[in-house]
Amino acid sequence: MANVFVSTFPFCRSDKVAIEHLLKNGHNVNVNPLGRKMKPNEVLEHANDFDALIAGTEDLTPLVENTSQLKLISRVGVGLDSVPLDLCIKKSIAVAYTPDAVSPAVSELTIGLMVDLMRQVSFADREIRKGQWTRPYGNRIGNTNIGILGFGRIGKRVASHLLGFLPKEILVCDVLDKTTEIEAIQNLSQELFTLNAKLGKNWNQTIIRQVGLDDLVENSDILTIHVPLLENTKNLINFDLMQKMKPTSFLINTARGGIVNEEDLFEILKSKKISGAALDVFEEEPYFGSLKDFENVILTQHMGSCSNDCRADMEREAAEEVVRFFKGEPLLSKVV
Structure with a gap:
């Protein structure tokens, strides 16, 4: 029997299976x-x-x-920037995470933010609440270039979701060679193109290719971030990089706060060097900063993982790792 503290919030909000699993296996549980x-x-x-x-x-x-006293950290989610791994190794603290469960929810939110930004959905909602009605124009995802920074689990899902919108190009930037993954998604694009042709629809096929960071930034109509927060990605999206973006482009961050320099983004938006941004993550959370003053910025509450099913899966998997560990069984998703 172990004493387990749950620091993450929320926990078991809509599904109690994780805490029930811990209690059923004899553990004492205290929640944030x-x-x-x-x-x-x-x-x-x-x-x-x-x-x-x-x-x-x-x-x-x-x-x-x-x-x-601590013997195990079980992360609800995939990012490990908040866990001092070297120190955990030194102190013999095991670390596990839940890398797969979060991907569907974050990738779908990313697509929703793309549509919201380009069609000014949140802006129109605010106008109606103010008694205004300007019917703002926007653009479709179709026939645009979408830049994906980071082509791991979530980046690949975003790309596959985008195929149905028929963007002109999906530009991929990653430190690793993603040829195999890109070919797989390009094959899906070809299948969709062939199906549409059989239905008599003369739609263009989306091209997916890997590019360098400058190429990605300069040629994307939407730039969406899906890299971890590491030493080399901290403040990666800074003023110098953002000023290379198109003035008609949008920036989306559903990865980690700290990858985008928020002060630099404020200056970029103030000088109208890009058309808008959507942020789900912030360097300091909860967020009370100055980006909330821009009408062309969408701010959400680090809720990329917060679909009922994905959150329940993440919590359950984290709880299962705790039970395995104290039974002396191998961890399924061990980090260290």
Whole structure:
């Protein structure tokens, strides 16, 4: 039997299977009592005497530095920038994560933000609430160039979702050679093109190709970010890079706060060097910064994973790793 603290918020909001699994296997469970994302010292204060931690994106460094009790961190999600892995190795703290469950929800939200930005859906909603009615014009995803920075689990899903919208090109930028993955999605595009031709629809086929970062930024009508927050991606999207974007382009970040320099983005938007942005993640959360003053910016509450099914899967998988660990069984998604 282990004492388990859950720092992530929310947890088991719509499905109780994760906590039920822990309790059924004899573990004591305490859940984040604050009703919000915990700050680093709050995690330390609440979780210091526990055997296992089910964590979200909270910074776990103070806890790992000070704990003598913790044996396992089980991440609800995929990003590991908040977990001091080297220190975990040094202190023999095992780390697991849930890399697959989050992908469907984040990729679908990304597509929704693309449509919202280009068609000014949120802007129109705000106008109606103010008693205004201008019927703003926008653009379709079709016949545009979509840039995807990072072609892992989520980036690939975004690309596959986009095929039905018939963009002109999907531009992929990744530090790895993604030829195999691109060929697979290009084959899907070819199948869709062939099907449409049989139906008498003379629609163009989407081209997918891998490009460098400058090419991606300069030629994308929408640039969507799907890379982890690492030392080499911190502030990667800065003023110098963003000013290379088209003035008609949009920026979307559903990956991690800190990849986009928010102060630089403010200046880019203020000088109207791009047409708008959508951010689901921020360097400091909850977010209260100045980007909320722009009408052409959509801000959401780090809710990329927050579909009922994906969230339940993530929580269940994290809880299952805790149960496996204390039964002495191998972890399915072990990081260290």
